[in-house]
Amino acid sequence: MKPQFQHTLVTSFYLWFDNYLQKKGEAYKNTTGIFYNMTDDRLDSSYNVYSSPYKQFVFDSGLHTGVVNSQGTEGPIVLDRISGQRENGNSFEIPQGTSGLKIDYENGRVFFTGDNNSNLPGDSLSLSGQFAVKDFNLYVTNQTEEDLVVEKFATNNRFGNIQTSGVAPYDQVLPAVFIGAETIKNEPLAFGGLDTTKTNVKAVVMTTDLYCLDCVLSMAADAQKRSFAKVNFSDFPVTEFGDIKTATYPTGYSYNQIEKSNTSEMFHIEEVNVSKLSDRVTKKVNPDIFIGFIDFEIHKYRSPRAE
Amino acid sequence: MSNVVVPRLAVEAVLKQTGRFVKPVVEPKLIKEFRKIKEEMLSEFDSHSATRELVGKTSSVPSAFVSHGSLFGFIGFDKSDNPTEIVREMLKTSELKFIKIKNEVVDFKVFYPSKKELFSATPLPWATGRSWLEGIESGMSGLGRYLSEESEASRSGGGIQSEGTIRSGRFRNAKYISEILNNFIKKINNLSL
Numbered sequence: 001m002k003p004q005f006q007h008t009l010v011t012s013f014y015l016w017f018d019n020y021l022q023k024k025g026e027a028y029k030n031t032t033g034i035f036y037n038m039t040d041d042r043l044d045s046s047y048n049v050y051s052s053p054y055k056q057f058v059f060d061s062g063l064h065t066g067v068v069n070s071q072g073t074e075g076p077i078v079l080d081r082i083s084g085q086r087e088n089g090n091s092f093e094i095p096q097g098t099s100g101l102k103i104d105y106e107n108g109r110v111f112f113t114g115d116n117n118s119n120l121p122g123d124s125l126s127l128s129g130q131f132a133v134k135d136f137n138l139y140v141t142n143q144t145e146e147d148l149v150v151e152k153f154a155t156n157n158r159f160g161n162i163q164t165s166g167v168a169p170y171d172q173v174l175p176a177v178f179i180g181a182e183t184i185k186n187e188p189l190a191f192g193g194l195d196t197t198k199t200n201v202k203a204v205v206m207t208t209d210l211y212c213l214d215c216v217l218s219m220a221a222d223a224q225k226r227s228f229a230k231v232n233f234s235d236f237p238v239t240e241f242g243d244i245k246t247a248t249y250p251t252g253y254s255y256n257q258i259e260k261s262n263t264s265e266m267f268h269i270e271e272v273n274v275s276k277l278s279d280r281v282t283k284k285v286n287p288d289i290f291i292g293f294i295d296f297e298i299h300k301y302r303s304p305r306a307e
Numbered sequence: 308m309s310n311v312v313v314p315r316l317a318v319e320a321v322l323k324q325t326g327r328f329v330k331p332v333v334e335p336k337l338i339k340e341f342r343k344i345k346e347e348m349l350s351e352f353d354s355h356s357a358t359r360e361l362v363g364k365t366s367s368v369p370s371a372f373v374s375h376g377s378l379f380g381f382i383g384f385d386k387s388d389n390p391t392e393i394v395r396e397m398l399k400t401s402e403l404k405f406i407k408i409k410n411e412v413v414d415f416k417v418f419y420p421s422k423k424e425l426f427s428a429t430p431l432p433w434a435t436g437r438s439w440l441e442g443i444e445s446g447m448s449g450l451g452r453y454l455s456e457e458s459e460a461s462r463s464g465g466g467i468q469s470e471g472t473i474r475s476g477r478f479r480n481a482k483y484i485s486e487i488l489n490n491f492i493k494k495i496n497n498l499s500l
Binding site: 144145149182183200273275276277278281284285293295 | 383431432433434435436437445446448449450451453454
């Protein structure tokens, strides 16, 4: 089946919300981190896998503005190379796209097949890189709100005692925002088959930090009456490896650029409701986690029967 | 017989006064009709299965909304809560008001609580930014059961007595206050004397 309206909406919303948190809320932290050797049965054995202690990495290179922000940086650093030392002490640097280097922004790791001379790098390299890690991972989910709240997710610490090993891939970890489109309804708007498609997108925010929860909820409430650009399902910027689609984004992915070029078709956030899970319930189901809910009502004017 | 010509200004002068004479005749009839429609709205609200289950609190009969326990317990109300009371009180404030007379036009307006106002007045016990009244129509998760099963064998009397991992089952949403208000508005629009 070809992608439908809902796929486009969720793709567009995901990318907008990710950008909104990072751009308006500076919801990231720049860091220099070590990458630890890991194994991953899901990948081809020719790949050497090295993982940072964090996930997810920021992959939007358009956020680096050149203007110093409240964090004292000029925006998030998008990992585009790794550097390290071989066992014999020689240092090396591999930029993205060479030596088969792939950067898995979703899982906070890199994997590659060989070095600049096509030599296999081995398993005991000391690798490091500079990257921005998101304050909130963002996941699209089909799980119900109740299932999400009750599930015991692992927490991937951003501050304090950082683990000295790579983070396990694929599992969803906190802090995170889980989003999902719940209901869609077309309501007649004008002659000629023009409808308002109303979609309810629900987000569950889960974190160990109350300050961060308040930040996200406050920003979400302020998003009422904003609009965001349509991004086609096929233009989602990362591949199955979690790396940037270089064919679609040859100079790097930039949401700002997408926003500038996609001004004709917009989604409109008609209403936003935010709420926190009461302490009485939190203590019962997940005492160490603060949980918030965001209900977005998104409108799009379209002619569904003509598409 | 010759035609009688009434001057235009005289007609206008009479028309201008019509409203004053029409109002005392029309108003009591309108109020009577309005009261009837309002009573019908309140009775529709009272007899709705959601209202009846919430007023009843316990799960003596199978719920139309949840597969286990009661709707009252599912939402997580406290035994002392009377959640539908505020909705009924707000619906009761609906009124017909005389606004003005302009020439032959007598202007009355019907005031009633909007859905938004009703939703704001009906917070979920476990997430106060959300409305249980809206949740009955659009669906809601069963996190309220953790409140109901809290302490002394469920204070709301109808929660699910279970530990941790058992889910509360699917919630069956239904048309509720929107339908009641729509029916009310339809009747008001069709009101004739």
